[in-house]
Amino acid sequence: MNRHDPNFSPKIIDVARAAGVSTATVSRAITNPTMVTEATRAAVMAAIAETGYIVNHAARNLRRQQTGGIVVLVPNLSNPFFSQILSGVAAVMSEAGFNVLVADTQQPKGADLQIAQYLHNNRADGLIVLDGAIPESLFADYRRTRSRPPVVFACEWVEGFGEPSVTIDNAEGAMLAVNHLIDLGHRKIGHVLGPLDNVLTIKRREGTISALEAAGLPVHPDWFFEGDFSLASGVVAARAWLATSDRPTGVFCSSDAMACGFMAELHSHGVRVPEDVSVVGFDDIEIAQHFIPKLTTIHQPRTAIGEAAARMLLARLSGNSDDVDSVRLTVELVRRDSTGAPPIR
Known part of the structure; x- marks a missing residue:
């Protein structure tokens, strides 16, 4: 193998040899990273960098009948609270070869129609929903749809909907x-x-x-x-x-x-x-x-919330829905300067 040869085009078998794993393991690490250990995935990613192998995401998505993208529904994009969550989602999904589209559910015109389109057709492979105020009627229609993208809730949720979520107490x-x-x-x-x-x-x-x-x-x-x-x-x-x-x-x-x-x-x-x-x-x-x-x-832990939601969605996309349980992350008090003893009166 000679990366410096202008005629050399690395193949998946070259990555497998460099990583010391099978081609099937390389494929799983690329397409379904939740199905391999963190150490194996790291070895495969290092081998990809070493060999110069380029993952053809378009071809992969065509074979899997996927769009290669997921949608995150956010209730207010101007709210700085969501920045780290979105960063966590993007980091995990990009490693898995997915594009991330962010949609604001509080747009004044056509928001419900846009949400319905994401929920009921193949415009996205999956959705991460950060808005618990989405009309229940949209999710009622979602339940009746046979071909529907998997949904994961993060931060907020819809009571009684039954889809997995990543929340805090x-x-x-x-x-x-x-x-x-x-x-x-x-x-x-x-x-x-x-x-x-x-x-x-x-x-x-x-x-x-x-x-x-x-x-x-x-x-x-x-x-x-x-x-x-x-x-x-x-x-x-x-x-x-x-x-x-x-x-x-x-x-x-x-x-x-x-x-x-x-x-x-x-x-x-x-x-x-x-x-x-x-x-x-x-x-x-x-x-x-x-x-x-x-x-x-x-x-x-906003970054961790985004990462956990993304991993949860990847597990659902890989067909491991039965192994996906809701997650509740811990919170903590951070003491700073805005609190003190009450005034003496």
């Missing part, structure tokens, strides 16, 4: 946030909600209430402020907090974006964080550790 994360405020001495704790019908909002609200009740603290309806996960809704929540006569001294926001908007608006009114009010976020997006003050928050 949102209620547990909320309890970590509220218990942190309680441990600091706060007894008047508020909560900025996400969209009321969102599964994440529901679970985080449940966790907030559970932590308050377990500590014997009041669940004050006026201290539960409306929001929608956005920066702007955090500003609105801060104005509602300012207009409250009996203000909570600690506030748990259902997203970091809302927490940042909340703190920025308070700063413009001369309210200090954490001296006057402590604030906890949820997600640990990039800005959280650079905001002033640095935001105490609940860390989600």
